[in-house]
Amino acid sequence: MIHHVEVQVLVLLLVAAFVGMGARRFRLPYTLALVVAGLALGFLDLGVLSDVELNADLLLLLLLPALLFEAAFHIDFTEFRRNLGTIFMLAVPGVLVAGGVTAVLLYFGLGSTGLVADFGWREALLFASVLAATDPVSVLALFRQLGVPKRLYLIVEGESLLNDGVAVVVFVIVTTVYGVGGAHGAETPDSLTAYSLQTFLRMGGGGILIGVALGGAFSVLTRQVDDHLIETTLTAVLAYGSFLIAEQLHCSGVLSTVFAGIVAGSYGARVGMSHSTRNAVVDFWEFAAFIANSFIFLLVGLELEPVELLHGGVAIVIAFIATVLARGTYVYAAIPLVGRLTTTPLPASWRHVLVWGGLRGSLSMVLILTLPTSFPGRGMLVTLVFGVVGLSLFVQGLSMAPLLRKLGLLVGENRHHEYDRARATLIMSRYALDELAELEGHGLIESGVAARLRRHYESQTSKAEAQARELVSNVDLSAQTAEALERLIAAERVGLRAAQHAELLDDVTAEALSVELAKRLALLDERPGGTEAELAEILGQALGPDSERAKPVE
Structure with a gap:
């Protein structure tokens, strides 16, 4: 009913x-x-x-x-x-x-x-x-x-x-x-x-x-x-x-x-x-x-x-x-x-x-x-x-x-979709290879089957890498660099805390370094979602005066 x-x-x-x-x-x-x-x-x-x-x-x-x-x-x-x-x-x-x-x-x-x-x-x-x-x-x-x-x-x-x-x-x-x-x-x-x-x-x-x-x-x-x-x-x-x-x-x-x-x-x-x-x-x-x-x-x-x-x-x-x-x-x-x-x-x-x-x-x-x-x-x-x-x-x-x-906050409007697809395929293949290694290590699949699947994913990885290299010259990598730099600065902060715990530096020096890292993170957060030149300028400041300015890979 x-x-x-x-x-x-x-x-x-x-x-x-x-x-x-x-x-x-x-x-x-x-x-x-x-x-x-x-x-x-x-x-x-x-x-x-x-x-x-x-x-x-x-x-x-x-x-x-x-x-x-x-x-x-x-x-x-x-x-x-x-x-x-x-x-x-x-x-x-x-x-x-x-x-x-x-x-x-x-x-x-x-x-x-x-x-x-x-x-x-x-x-x-x-x-x-x-x-x-x-x-x-x-x-x-x-x-x-x-x-x-x-x-x-x-x-x-x-x-x-x-x-x-x-x-x-x-x-x-x-x-x-x-x-x-x-x-x-x-x-x-x-x-x-x-x-x-x-x-x-x-x-x-x-x-x-x-x-x-x-x-x-x-x-x-x-x-x-x-x-x-x-x-x-x-x-x-x-x-x-x-x-x-x-x-x-x-x-x-x-x-x-x-x-x-x-x-x-x-x-x-x-x-x-x-x-x-x-x-x-x-x-x-x-x-x-x-x-x-x-x-x-x-x-x-x-x-x-x-x-x-x-x-x-x-x-x-x-x-x-x-x-x-x-x-x-x-x-x-x-x-x-x-x-x-x-x-x-x-x-x-x-x-x-x-x-x-x-x-x-x-x-x-x-x-x-x-x-x-x-x-x-x-x-x-x-x-x-x-x-x-x-x-x-x-x-x-x-x-x-x-x-x-x-x-200027729509950072996704200027994405290069073919390059993004190649990168995603590369990441997916590497995750699959990691899972395959775990399956083989636990004895859940035979070595012959694992070898066949590994060849397939390694081939897919190689093709994706080649396609990404071919397309990268047309892609603005400043946003990618900025995202990676955020994670690297976070790693630097972990290293700074480790140095403090090991008493390798005094509190004044540690505070100065912490403020410097905070300023670099703030610069990255202020980056506009606009042109490559604007992003490169800010990345150059965030990386410091002695570093090479962010620019596209040629």
Whole structure:
């Protein structure tokens, strides 16, 4: 017997597939195309989708863990740790400060002016708390498509992973303080400061510890088996189990899932998974994230009510401007300070991307929907939040590519695809030869079979090397040199620490060398995504005055 919900799922999957095909064909942002498709479905008023809604249980318990785990699993932990200071400042103080500024701007822009009736500090703080988290899924997809500096991509992604959990904690605190549906069994506190600090530490720190512990247990467990089906199943258990266990213990399920994914991807997959298993796990989570994204953005489109949004248009525009101004205030003030405190400051042009790329998304919509229906300002807040999310997706999402192009950050637009293909083939063949040596060493294949396969891959390696040498004269190698130099400078820093531990130099000399390395890294981060001459000039400075300037291989 076919049930109503099964038909709904099939319809949404079919729409997602067709939208994906159309977006790929016409090179449109996939997530924005899904929102438009959801709006169109709402106008068509299909009976089968009439009772479909974006609710907390659907997003938080089914869709969100898949998105969080998939993104966290692919995080480069070395780069994440290197940029943790910047990510932390954006995801924790950034959420708190931007949320506070947003509340102030809204109170005076909507409440004290009388533009929105009965809009006081309570409504302003509730609005600011649900819109505190960024959800730049559309921007990250665009980053992958067009090509931006890897560090910029990592910072935007890392911030979005962490600030979801921070925003949920802030929302719990605000709703509990005002007695409008406190979560996690909390009661109205006697001391606001003590309660806020305790809740923040318990939910945030507890979620992180649970995620790291479960990710570590997963890593140990995967070393005991070598079956891609079992290990893929274990990753699903880890993703959803870490979320549910943390929530059951009144901690942040979001942060728990994120850190479980980071540990599983950066450590567990490396020490406990074969190449074939890791490919299977990556394919599974890529599909799961595609389905989750498709459902979320289709449901966002279905939830948007154009008529209601038009009626509140002026207030929505003011609220949208307030959120952007609040984020801009913090980013432009805090990022230069972070640069002084870290060894790798961000280029000035990246601040514009961090401000404009801070889109709001589905988490904000779901959090506002969790307010009880008896709350008198619920309808007004729902309209405001949905409107700001819609404006954010379309205005910021559609204008991001021109902004990146104007700032010269589209490093992928000038790629030489034939050379890239030859290099990729060379790398793939060498990985295959390493795997072949391991198979032969463990006695899993006969020496005759191994010799035949080795000849094939060695031949493929030789052809790829020859093709790369033939094409290299037409390729700008400055970007490749810069990326390699970043890793070599990181190795120099390890050597510097070793020299310090061995007491081969005093603290003054060590500090001077550390500052010099930091300046060279900063030069590399400031490199534009533009011409070969610009890159070569910066690389020459980063390599030092006595070195040969970066130039194409002749």
